[in-house]
Amino acid sequence: MIKISPSILASDFSRLGEEAVDCEKAGADMLHIDVMDGHFVPNITLGAPIVKSLRKCTGLLFDVHLMISDPMKYIPDFAEAGADIITFHIESDCDTKKTVELIKALGVKAGISLKPATPAEKVFEYLPDIDMVLVMTVEPGFGGQSFMENQLSKIKAIREECNKRGLDTDIQVDGGITDITAVSVIDAGANVLVAGSYVFKGDKKTAVSSLKKQK
Ligand code: DX5
Ligand code: ZN
DSSP states (O other): EEEEEEEEEGSSSGGGHHHHHHHHHHHOOOEEEEEEEESSSBOOOOHHHHHHHHTTTSSSSSEEEESSSSSSHHHHEEEEETTTTEEEETTTOOOHHHHHHHHHHHTTEEEEEEESSSSSSHHHGGGOOEEEEEESOOTTSSSSSOOOOHHHHHHHHHHHHHHHHTTOOOOESSSSSOOHHHHHHHHHHHEEEEEEEEHSSSSSSHHHHHHHOOO
């Protein structure tokens, strides 16, 4: 089943709670929350207190994407704030195995994300221990960028490795996802689609259902 995770980075932050409720009504499966620290990526977005406030507005799964240099330091705060899935970058300054263990010890699902230049093989040894791999299809840091076609082979390689190991790990894609690019990422093996601009720039229900039917 294809799952849709609208990225609140593209929402109207002055109406964040209502935007989240609208995503739920539009049939989204989860809410993608982009956390940027101005160090791992050049942009700064939001922290755990905002996630905690938002938790009161919706029952949607909170899919927290940490684009921060020191994930270990902040993971407990995001777990406490109500995150259901926490994804961190394999390129950040942390011990990957220990970071996965910390997330799971807090009772939260764990995801590992790869920037466009990071090869698929880097995540293979962690596959048995994680719930999701996030393949970035743009350089992390900003919404509204163009989809990078050259990431399709990475999605395929990770899906093949999961199949080989008998794992039904979620493969999430993030960046430049529209009804057009959704076709090729799903074909390559992705099953969780993050979409920011595409969902928030028009009618959310139409956008979410058009992404879901691309299977
Ligand atoms: C980029 C973020 C994305 C972003 C996607 O660093 O991780 O989640 O919001 O935005 P669109 O869908 O507009 O490319
Ligand atoms: Zn993201």
